[in-house]
Amino acid sequence: MATKPLFTEAEAQVYEKETVARNNADVRVAADQDVGKAYNDFWWDRGNQVVPTLRTSLIIDPEDGHVPALSDYGKQVQAERANQRRLRGPADGPESRSLAERCIVWPTGGPPMMPSFYNNNYQFVQGPGYVGIYIEMIHDVRIIPTDGRSHVPSNIRLWLGDPVGHWEGETLVVETTNFTNDSPFNGSSKDMKLIEKFTRINKDVLMYEFTVNDPAFVRPWTAQIPMSSVEGPLYEYACTEGNYAMEGILAGARQGEK
Amino acid sequence: MRKFLGILLAVAPLYAHHAFSAEFDSTKPLKMTGVVTKVEFINPHSWIHIDVKDDAGKVTSWMIEGGSPNTLFRRGINKDSLPKGTIVVVDGYQAKDGSNRANGRDVTLADGKKLFVGGSAPTEQPGK
Numbered sequence: 001m002a003t004k005p006l007f008t009e010a011e012a013q014v015y016e017k018e019t020v021a022r023n024n025a026d027v028r029v030a031a032d033q034d035v036g037k038a039y040n041d042f043w044w045d046r047g048n049q050v051v052p053t054l055r056t057s058l059i060i061d062p063e064d065g066h067v068p069a070l071s072d073y074g075k076q077v078q079a080e081r082a083n084q085r086r087l088r089g090p091a092d093g094p095e096s097r098s099l100a101e102r103c104i105v106w107p108t109g110g111p112p113m114m115p116s117f118y119n120n121n122y123q124f125v126q127g128p129g130y131v132g133i134y135i136e137m138i139h140d141v142r143i144i145p146t147d148g149r150s151h152v153p154s155n156i157r158l159w160l161g162d163p164v165g166h167w168e169g170e171t172l173v174v175e176t177t178n179f180t181n182d183s184p185f186n187g188s189s190k191d192m193k194l195i196e197k198f199t200r201i202n203k204d205v206l207m208y209e210f211t212v213n214d215p216a217f218v219r220p221w222t223a224q225i226p227m228s229s230v231e232g233p234l235y236e237y238a239c240t241e242g243n244y245a246m247e248g249i250l251a252g253a254r255q256g257e258k
Numbered sequence: 259m260r261k262f263l264g265i266l267l268a269v270a271p272l273y274a275h276h277a278f279s280a281e282f283d284s285t286k287p288l289k290m291t292g293v294v295t296k297v298e299f300i301n302p303h304s305w306i307h308i309d310v311k312d313d314a315g316k317v318t319s320w321m322i323e324g325g326s327p328n329t330l331f332r333r334g335i336n337k338d339s340l341p342k343g344t345i346v347v348v349d350g351y352q353a354k355d356g357s358n359r360a361n362g363r364d365v366t367l368a369d370g371k372k373l374f375v376g377g378s379a380p381t382e383q384p385g386k
Contacts, residue, residue, distance in 0.1 A: 035363070036277075
């Protein structure tokens with residue numbers, strides 16, 4: 001679909017059907033993969049329809065709809081990250097496990113914020129001088145000042161980066177910097193400058209557009225996601241509170257060492 | 259409810275929040291029938307506690323790992339939806355450390371109906 005920006009209605013239906021079938025966790029497969037599927041389909045909450053704009057890719061720039069290649073710098077950052085990972089065993093301790101498993105940050109929780117396989121919801125709260133975005137996956141609240149302040153000093157690096165926002169008419173524009181190299185998005189680096197635009201285009205749709213400016217990529221890129229309204233409330237996904245699985249993973253690794 | 263597909267940018271792996279393959283043993287598949295004693299709708303994953311009686315009448319308690327409680331609440335399922343005493347059939351994999359924990363790969367009710375019937379197919383209504 002690289003050369004085709006839009007689906008026809010008929011193509012969209014076929015794509016939806018194929019994708020839903022492929023993701024169907026009720027289909028049992030060979031044991032080693034089956035255990036990775038975790039549980040049956042009821043627990044999952046993946047997408048089942050293409051976006052109403054019928055776009056074949058959420059990426060609107062570049063035109064081919066693909067994430068641009070990593071630059072030499074981006075490859076270097078990625079290699080360093082992989083090397084850091086290699087210095088630890090798969091489950092030496094909780095620190096060896098992913099940030100997501102440790103309930104610290106979720107790779108698609110953002111920013112930028114992307115749908116995942118469940119808990120794909122956000123709550124926006126707007127007040128004088130601030131906008132708050134509660135990200136259901138995995139528990140974070142982004143507090144975005146809109147009072148004209150500048151970013152925190154560059155020596156302060158944050159999992160979710162440092163956001164500052166302003167209004168352009170009906171659009172909230174948020175610029176986020178001060179990221180780390182440890183929570184990449186499609187290969188992004190600590191030097192990402194992320195521009196997000198939120199525009200409520202009608203009662204039920206909040207258009208979300210983000211542009212990744214990062215020397216880790218050979219060029220900037222932009223994606224667009226229509227967010228549809230859902231009934232509240234959102235429940236707190238305080239992932240750390242009952243994370244029995246971490247104990248199970250570490251116990252499994254110790255058993256394997258015997 | 260419309261759920262949009264993250265085309266091409268679908269970076270989420272085909273795995274759960276946690277690497278179930280690190281926690282559960284694919285060489286220890288199991289199928290057992292038990293009675294629900296407790297349901298923990300906790301984050302990040304739900305746990306269903308069951309008592310399983312073997313042929314000699316000995317009762318063993320098991321914990322079965324499920325998914326995010328948020329998804330269930332949104333579909334109208336709560337603590338009362340799976341009362342104590344419900345008989346369930348668990349088809350999953352035992353924990354690698356050999357403890358009485360398993361993932362609930364498929365959990366069905368005694369009459370064969372899937373527990374929490376639903377799905378992500380567009381024609382299906384959540385919670386029905």
